[in-house]
Amino acid sequence: MSNIVEIFSSIQGEGLYVGTRQIFVRFAGCNLSCAYCDTPDSRNLCKFALVERTPGKQDFEKIPNPLPIDHLAQMINSLLTVKHHSISLTGGEPLGQADSIVKLAPKLHAPIYLETNGTMFDKLAQVLPHIHIISMDIKLPSAAGKAYWQEHDKFLRLASTKELFVKLVITKQTNSDEFKQAVDLIASANTSIPLILQPVTPCNGCETVTPATMLAYQEQALEILENVRVIPQTHKFMGQL
Numbered sequence: 001m002s003n004i005v006e007i008f009s010s011i012q013g014e015g016l017y018v019g020t021r022q023i024f025v026r027f028a029g030c031n032l033s034c035a036y037c038d039t040p041d042s043r044n045l046c047k048f049a050l051v052e053r054t055p056g057k058q059d060f061e062k063i064p065n066p067l068p069i070d071h072l073a074q075m076i077n078s079l080l081t082v083k084h085h086s087i088s089l090t091g092g093e094p095l096g097q098a099d100s101i102v103k104l105a106p107k108l109h110a111p112i113y114l115e116t117n118g119t120m121f122d123k124l125a126q127v128l129p130h131i132h133i134i135s136m137d138i139k140l141p142s143a144a145g146k147a148y149w150q151e152h153d154k155f156l157r158l159a160s161t162k163e164l165f166v167k168l169v170i171t172k173q174t175n176s177d178e179f180k181q182a183v184d185l186i187a188s189a190n191t192s193i194p195l196i197l198q199p200v201t202p203c204n205g206c207e208t209v210t211p212a213t214m215l216a217y218q219e220q221a222l223e224i225l226e227n228v229r230v231i232p233q234t235h236k237f238m239g240q241l
């Protein structure tokens with residue numbers, strides 16, 4: 001059984017696969033509490049899942065949680081009437097429901113793209129054989145309220161056996177010491193892992209950072225890593241889900 005917030009078809013707004021059409025399966029619950037969280041309603045379990053019936057039409061139906069795996073797989077696959085790049089397992093933190101993912105993934109009819117906060121390395125090991133692409137966040141202490149370097153290190157080493165990129169959200173509170181630590185951590189796994197720098201989207205009281213700040217961080221990271229890109233959350237510009 002899975003506790004799901006919502007299922008819908010839209011474009012990926014972040015990271016290396018920006019612009020691709022995906023089905024989003026938003027799992028409820030999260031082990032972190034980031035200052036800039038843009039999905040605060042996903043941090044807790046939900047009584048109902050909102051499930052889109054026609055891809056991209058936002059014709060949501062309320063279905064009571066928890067959802068049996070076979071029913072969940074059938075609702076996701078029924079959105080594949082339009083061609084999709086992949087199915088994004090997102091949250092919340094999807095790895096909080098790793099047991100469900102292990103059962104669900106083999107029933108899905110498109111590649112699996114995992115969006116994760118990069119801390120639950122033991123759960124990643126469980127689902128890894130089913131995952132095709134990993135979008136891993138590194139949560140800086142200034143945003144997460146504490147350091148997760150050891151968890152991120154273990155996660156990175158496992159995740160780098162698959163197609164992987166790392167995403168770092170830059171806020172006004174980001175400092176260059178923690179940024180350097182994150183870049184060094186990625187480099188210690190592999191300098192060719194792509195790094196996406198995402199300026200925080202101004203919401204929930206967060207102020208964004210200047211373009212000059214983003215360029216300075218990109219320059220700093222490019223001294224060590226081979227592929228560093230600055231990409232904001234594009235779906236927010238378009239008013240997409």
Ligand code: SF4
Pocket residue numbers: 030031032033034036037038039040042043091092093117
């Ligand atoms: S990990 Fe993601 S869902 Fe969890 S609190 Fe942070 S931003 Fe929100």
